[in-house]
Amino acid sequence: MRNALIICQKELRSYFSSPVAYVLLTLWGVVFGYFFWAALGHFLTYTVESQMSGRMYSINLNEQVIRPLLQNVAVIGLFFLPMITMRIFAEEKRTGTIELLVTSPIRDLEIIIGKWLAAMLLYCCLLLFTVIHFLFLFKYGNPDWKPLVIAYVGLVLEAGAMLAIGTFISSLTKNQIIAGATTFAVLILLWVLAWSDFSNAGWAHVLAYMSLVNHSESFMRGVVDLKDGIYYTTLIFLGLFFTARSMESLRWRS
């Protein structure tokens, strides 16, 4: 495990000593900032209107602002995560530094876990940025914090699964563009599998069950569903396991 931490530390240092982390943080900040501003704006006009008309609508920050925003965070993540994972292995292969890692006395799995962990931590930095926004809501409103925490656990798990898939795809090629584009396509597909529930057939249920979003809904509602937790954890394990296989087989083939 010490070795995985060494790799993780090195990855984090490369994220933060190159522009990568800062550019991602800035872009994320701009995009999420807009979402937050728009959502809050709508909410405020809605409250003002409801007060002026004298009718009592139920006003709930959690339901009307926080939940939609968190769902949007997941969607923005869908676009940002491939950008984090695309370089993970592709770059090391292109520049030849993979030769250093693989000929050092550490296991492939330690390399993979270290890199995945670093990507997770970078994503957590992005999430931290959204937390700061929500703290404002606590200052001016009185939202419930428990569902918020559970939703964040869901977001982290979901991102973990997506990052594991991206890590696997990055280990298949030395071209970052190919890795990024393929990851993006695969994640979108996994996302929209939820739409296959138009049919009542068994396969449609299976497809819909595999969708990434379907499993985040309960978390977003502030409910911990063990099934969903297991789904994401399984995806993480599968992704990292296949990455290990791919590292091995690439070595055999090339």
Place this chain on the structure above:
Amino acid sequence: MINVKELTKRYAHTTAVDHISFEVAKGQIVGFLGPNGAGKTTTMRMLTCFLPPSSGTATVAGFDVLEQPMEVKKRIGYLPETPPLYPEMETAEYLKFVGQLKGLSGAELQKRIDYVCERCSVADVRNKLLGKLSKGYRQRVGLAQAIIHNPDVLILDEPTAGLDPKQINETRDLIRSLAGSHTIILSTHILPEVEQTCEQVVIINKGKLVATDSVRNLQARARGAESILLEVGGRNGNLETSTVQQKLERVSGVSRVVCKHQVDSRAFFEVESQKGRKVRGDLARAVVESGWDLNELRPAAMSLEEVFLQLTGQDAPAEGTAAKGAQQQ
């Protein structure tokens, strides 16, 4: 220390390494010699557990590269063909990372970093970004990372590529000084480098082992028959090449005389002696006594270069390996 038996690596369309066997004793420096595409890098990658062999076995310090890769990796320092540097890291930071990967930590790690910076003359770029280093410095940092954990076995793929002449000499000295306590394999196309640094040579061509012997034996093999270059000038502006040639052929011990070319009244000859005969004195006397000028007489560079070219079946020293070696010197 290193034991390679019938090692083979097949790619989809080529056999890069074809049943190669050799041994390296502890503390020796072995030069791995071969033209481009000979399979040097591929062999080294198999020895460092980067690539698994298609067939055959290789053991390092008694551990098989396939069965116990961890044990092998612990004992090897490897400088790949392109130094594996992270452009966004600083030199010291990078060496620390590599040291940690190899299992060093704390004060010992710090000591080793200082030591290798000193040894590989990278102390003056300690706090520079690797991406901004020149080719030669990148190579030196690559060498520094290979020796950071003081490994038993060093595998260096073209360690002097891209260095300036002064640095080439320093690197060779460094490599030589590491021998004894370390077992070293280095690949190169520069023949004088092998002559200067290595005790043992392994020559491969197109994936096949061509020769493996000590440098001294190979040089002796080359010296058997001497080849001499002669420049003869006529006294009064004209010179009959054929006469000179006949005269030279009549010197005892000479087996063959070839007139290379003629410029005005000067002619260039290549004379080959019979095995073990010293003919230079007689040649000089023959020329002078016939009333011609002896402008130049020197042994043709008969070195590993020629053996190498003979063995690898290339006979045009004007191009390829020999020329490359000559230029870089």
